Amino acid sequence: MDRTPEAKRIAAATSSSISSSPAVQESPFSNFLSNLSPLNTATTASYTQTLLGTNLPTPPVVFTSPHINLQRETSFLERDDIVEAGSEVYKECNTNIVQVQNPSFAEVQLCSPSGCVDEYLADPVEVDSTCSADLRSQRTNEVPRLLHSGFAPGKESNTEVCDIMFGSPENEAVLLSDQAEKDLPLSSLEMSQAAINQRDGKKTEELSRFIFEKVKESDVNACLVSRAQNCGENAAKLQRAGCQYDEKNASSQSRHSNERKKRVQKGLVKEGGQNERGIRRHLQFEAAKAYKFTILGNSESPCSLTHDATNSRSPSILTNLKSLASSHFDNRASSSPQDVSCDTSQFPSSPYESFTSAQIGVNSTTSAPIHSGIGLHLNRISRSTSLSSDIFSSKKSTRYLRMPEQMLEHGSNNIATNSNTMKPPCHSMLVDQEAALCEVGMSASQEADEVEELNQLSPKRKRRKDAYMSEGCKRCNCRRSKCLKLYCECFAAGVYCVDSCACVNCYNKPEFEDTVLDIRQQIEARNPLAFTPKVVDNAIDSSPNFMEEQDLTTPSSARHKRGCNCKKSKCLKRYCECFQAKVGCSSACRCEGCKNTFGVTPEPVYDRAKRWEAHPAEKLDNVKGAIACIKAPGINHYSPTWEGISDISKLTPLSHPCSRTAFSSASSSNSAKISQAQLPSSQLQPSGTGHFHWGCSAVIVTPELSEGKGPNDLNSDGAGAHYDIPYDDTPEILKETSNPTKVVKASSPNQKRVSPPQSRSRLRERSPTGLRSGRKFVLQAMPSFPPLTPHRNSKEGTNEIENDDK
DNA sequence: GAGTTTGAAACT
DNA sequence: CAGTTTCAAACTC
Numbered sequence: 001m002d003r004t005p006e007a008k009r010i011a012a013a014t015s016s017s018i019s020s021s022p023a024v025q026e027s028p029f030s031n032f033l034s035n036l037s038p039l040n041t042a043t044t045a046s047y048t049q050t051l052l053g054t055n056l057p058t059p060p061v062v063f064t065s066p067h068i069n070l071q072r073e074t075s076f077l078e079r080d081d082i083v084e085a086g087s088e089v090y091k092e093c094n095t096n097i098v099q100v101q102n103p104s105f106a107e108v109q110l111c112s113p114s115g116c117v118d119e120y121l122a123d124p125v126e127v128d129s130t131c132s133a134d135l136r137s138q139r140t141n142e143v144p145r146l147l148h149s150g151f152a153p154g155k156e157s158n159t160e161v162c163d164i165m166f167g168s169p170e171n172e173a174v175l176l177s178d179q180a181e182k183d184l185p186l187s188s189l190e191m192s193q194a195a196i197n198q199r200d201g202k203k204t205e206e207l208s209r210f211i212f213e214k215v216k217e218s219d220v221n222a223c224l225v226s227r228a229q230n231c232g233e234n235a236a237k238l239q240r241a242g243c244q245y246d247e248k249n250a251s252s253q254s255r256h257s258n259e260r261k262k263r264v265q266k267g268l269v270k271e272g273g274q275n276e277r278g279i280r281r282h283l284q285f286e287a288a289k290a291y292k293f294t295i296l297g298n299s300e301s302p303c304s305l306t307h308d309a310t311n312s313r314s315p316s317i318l319t320n321l322k323s324l325a326s327s328h329f330d331n332r333a334s335s336s337p338q339d340v341s342c343d344t345s346q347f348p349s350s351p352y353e354s355f356t357s358a359q360i361g362v363n364s365t366t367s368a369p370i371h372s373g374i375g376l377h378l379n380r381i382s383r384s385t386s387l388s389s390d391i392f393s394s395k396k397s398t399r400y401l402r403m404p405e406q407m408l409e410h411g412s413n414n415i416a417t418n419s420n421t422m423k424p425p426c427h428s429m430l431v432d433q434e435a436a437l438c439e440v441g442m443s444a445s446q447e448a449d450e451v452e453e454l455n456q457l458s459p460k461r462k463r464r465k466d467a468y469m470s471e472g473c474k475r476c477n478c479r480r481s482k483c484l485k486l487y488c489e490c491f492a493a494g495v496y497c498v499d500s501c502a503c504v505n506c507y508n509k510p511e512f513e514d515t516v517l518d519i520r521q522q523i524e525a526r527n528p529l530a531f532t533p534k535v536v537d538n539a540i541d542s543s544p545n546f547m548e549e550q551d552l553t554t555p556s557s558a559r560h561k562r563g564c565n566c567k568k569s570k571c572l573k574r575y576c577e578c579f580q581a582k583v584g585c586s587s588a589c590r591c592e593g594c595k596n597t598f599g600v601t602p603e604p605v606y607d608r609a610k611r612w613e614a615h616p617a618e619k620l621d622n623v624k625g626a627i628a629c630i631k632a633p634g635i636n637h638y639s640p641t642w643e644g645i646s647d648i649s650k651l652t653p654l655s656h657p658c659s660r661t662a663f664s665s666a667s668s669s670n671s672a673k674i675s676q677a678q679l680p681s682s683q684l685q686p687s688g689t690g691h692f693h694w695g696c697s698a699v700i701v702t703p704e705l706s707e708g709k710g711p712n713d714l715n716s717d718g719a720g721a722h723y724d725i726p727y728d729d730t731p732e733i734l735k736e737t738s739n740p741t742k743v744v745k746a747s748s749p750n751q752k753r754v755s756p757p758q759s760r761s762r763l764r765e766r767s768p769t770g771l772r773s774g775r776k777f778v779l780q781a782m783p784s785f786p787p788l789t790p791h792r793n794s795k796e797g798t799n800e801i802e803n804d805d806k
Numbered sequence: 807g808a809g810t811t812t813g814a815a816a817c818t
Numbered sequence: 819c820a821g822t823t824t825c826a827a828a829c830t831c
Binding site: 476477478479480481485486487488489569573574575580 | 824825826827828829
Binding site for chain 1: 811812813814815816
């Protein structure tokens, strides 16, 4: 490691101090310290330099403030960091120790690892201001202890060091009072309690200490903690990086990056800056968020324990991690091609998940290789098995993840294994938690589909895809974009290019992280959603009771956020982003002749409302068809209680298992999407159109219901309507006479892209009054569904106004 | 492997 | 904002 002489001296002094302190020698922490190997790898050199500059991780300002610029949350994690988690984490522990032992008052105050723990465990409200201040003051109080007693050679302070880092013995006693119970759930509960205690003013270190002890108790626990260790350590790295970010970002970095950007844009940049540290710095944002999420949202989970444990820097954890990492590398070669996942759009991508999954596998004696931690593609975040609004809230955060080559070649069967083994409850929790940091894993079925697909390919295709997959992740081949545009898959996926990329004049490398960040910001400024997952899950942005509806949805509940625009591929080739993402086309698509074999993803109510209101007259025929459906025999029990709506939805192809395929195959974005409208118009009863007031239809009887693209938004049993309709009386609105003045347009609304972001609150502000009952109903119903993107809101708002004017 | 096709991204 | 160009992946031969 490239350490300064002073650092080395201090480290040496500290080592001697540790070894000379009998009390410390007996502690696990001191044992760990004594067993630490010298830090001398190049991978940690720069990082260590950075750390030496700022010493310890700072309680990130970003993290403590709710006013995080989401766009600045762009997180860059160098790929190598993931795979090196095992060894690097270990090294980092050394680094941190050294840093703790090399106290710089201000720096330690800012960057104490325990402070990080505190920060992560802090209540969000408190974090904003109070906690942050408290933490800093706490650090202020603790650091002098370090300065005055802990780090001078020969002094007895190592115990204090341990106490500060891991908690005082008293706290430990409290926390370990129930150590006889080794089950993780209980431990997690204890962790939760510890977190609560922390919020009550107790040291967070005791939590770490507790974790440390807990981990020692069980290999399983250790494994889980190791898994979390990866996340946590990476998060910690990010956090540390965040120190620099906070310090540097405001001024020098922007200047520097601007200059570099200009140079890059002129093709003048020839070398990577030695001092650029933007990437992990940004990742810290995610780390902070992830930790927040972990602590606040999942503290009751065993996984929270693991995540919490990551901050403890438990020696045993690190040791275990080390062995796991070595195991991983040993197993890499055994990865069969078909086991390798590489399509980042189709495989789980969480580097953390991957690595930790491997750890789980190792721990379970399966010596499973680490799954390709592409981790980069955030498109699957929202497809997590356990989705939550928390994840979604952070979906805007895009992460730059740097994965080493080693990390990219792992069997994906490991994924399935881990998906199964980790599922209850830890997996889901980890997925939830890690989704904030990384991408979630592909389900076993997805993987099976992938393998099956691979097997079905022609030999040539198979070789190609095989090679593609064996490489472990996306490899770009950019020649002119410098890998700084969304053309570049790596860049678009939020990852650095790797050596195996065939790109030319690539700047999507850690050396140019500032440039990358800057370009990225530019792109995000142009399109805030540019780096957000392209595939979203309707479970998130659609009906709250989506889970109940899943059986009715397309095989994949996900859909492409913006939709495709295919003209010739019929959505049957990978040209189509929906197809490539293995999701059905949705109403957001503007494709022509769609034959997406993945079906048609139901359209969230928002989208339908938006689209319908944007073009209320375009689908008069559809309305007629829908009316015909309602008027059809057997479903005439349509009632204001939405039962009829559910029946309508049942009539839609997607709601019908048998009809789904036929519909999807027959559906094309324009033709098929209106196919249901081809019901005899003669059945249209003018008096009945009142039930299909366009305002209401946005929520209830949208044309898409007849199109089969969104029946699932409405629970077939009508239960979903309760979510959709906050007010029970609103169904009466459906009976109102609709506005007859509708102009039929030939084009599909799907052929229009959504408009720029606009908050729904604004929408509601803009059309709060003067609405017909139907319109009011729509507005009231909308809030039940969190908007997926500002786009939709914008569209809604615009359309609302437009329609109100009508 | 070269050339073509395709559609997203970027540009005007 | 629509049309055009650029770009790189996907695909074909």
